[in-house]
Amino acid sequence: MFSGGINLGKLFGISIKIDWSWFFIFLLVTWQLAVGVFPSLQPEWNTIIHWLMAILASLMFFGSVLAHELAHSLMAKVRGLPVRRITLFLFGGVSNLEREPASPLTEFLVTIVGPITSFVLGGLFLYISSTLAGDIAIEGLSATQFLAGLGPFASLFLWLGSINILLAVFNLVPGFPLDGGRVLRSILWAVTGNLKRSTRLASMVGQGIAWVFIIAGIAMAFGFAIPPFQPSLIGGLWLAFIGWFLNMAAAQSYQQVVIRDLLEGVNVERLMRREPPIVSPYTEINHLVDDFIMRTDEHAFPVVDEDRLVGIICLDDVRKVPRSEWEHKQVGDVMTPYERLEFVGPREDAMEAFQRIQSRDIRQLPVIDRGELVGLLRRRDILKWLELQQ
Secondary structure, eight states: OBTTEEEEEEETTEEEEEEHHHHHHHHHHHHHIIIIIHHHHOTTSOHHHHHHHHHHHHHHHHHHHHHHHHHHHHHHHHTTOOEEEEEEETTEEEEEESSOOSSHHHHHHHHHHHHHHHHHHHHHHHHHHHHHHTTOOOTTOOHHHHHHTSOHHHHHHHHHHHHHHHHHHHHTSSOTTSHHHHHHHHHHHHHHOOHHHHHHHHHHHHHHHHHHHHHHHHHHHTTOOBTTBOOOHHHHHHHHHHHHHHHHHHHHHHHHHHHHHHHTTOBHHHHSEESOOOBOTTOBHHHHIIIIITTSSOSEEEEEETTEEEEEEEHHHHHTSOGGGTTTOBHHHHSEEGGGOOOBOTTSBHHHHHHHHHHTTOSEEEEEETTEEEEEEEHHHHHHHHHHHO
């Protein structure tokens, strides 16, 4: 398991993770299909079929979302961008690229392949639906009558085809960081030659679209019809929530580019903590707490045995040990061992090191030079540098 979710394994060397928030949206989509969509389209089906088709449709839909993100990730790997994992969460999915694209062309290719995948899947599912529908005569039938005549799987693939095309169209809205916003940024980047300025412009467009979503959602919640949507309290609040999320994501994406700009040309050696306090693997936990944690402002301590780094121990490691066992447990029993540590070199780029700290959700990286510990790169030291530069 991952912290905050479930690890499903790997595809093409990329970890696939389900965030806990995904279960909420999965249940919501399944419920809407089972009690709303399918009963209105297929009133002749019994309740069991409604729920079975709803569960299958939800699973296949999120499989389509995964395919969309996998297309992004595989193209990123082709273009030389490392991808750590794909996460399915409340708003769909996200590919965790460990650094920004190096060129406008790479950004465009990595981005556009996602919507293309959704369009292809949509067309494929609609073709399967039409094949399963067979020779249903549509002459003289209303849309409702035609849909009611479809079998369970023809209806399932009709919905999947439609929702994938809708997903592709929505993602092409030029609201950064949606795919359309990233396509817009790649075009602006190619024209201006300036990633920071292009990101700022794309973020402004994204925030503008986000506010349109928020205002439209609030209006829908209060009973106004916003074509093509009808008045709806739940639908309006959901649209406003999506707008809020996009507004926040657009601002954060710009901040990431600003951070990259401020850290450009800065190496790890300039920001690292030299000669950090070290502990022995044989130190008891109660002594660690009394003599190190309570007497310093450090959150992590390299563990050294005979001048050799053997691990690192953090506050989170200590919290996992019951207070009654502090006198009986040693640092070596609860530390993160050397084999599982992430390292960085003193002459490596500080931005890449910071991205590794962020993507792995850790607070520090040991700095190793020629096999020896020479310092500790802490997240708060990087943030302090950024504050000074701004």
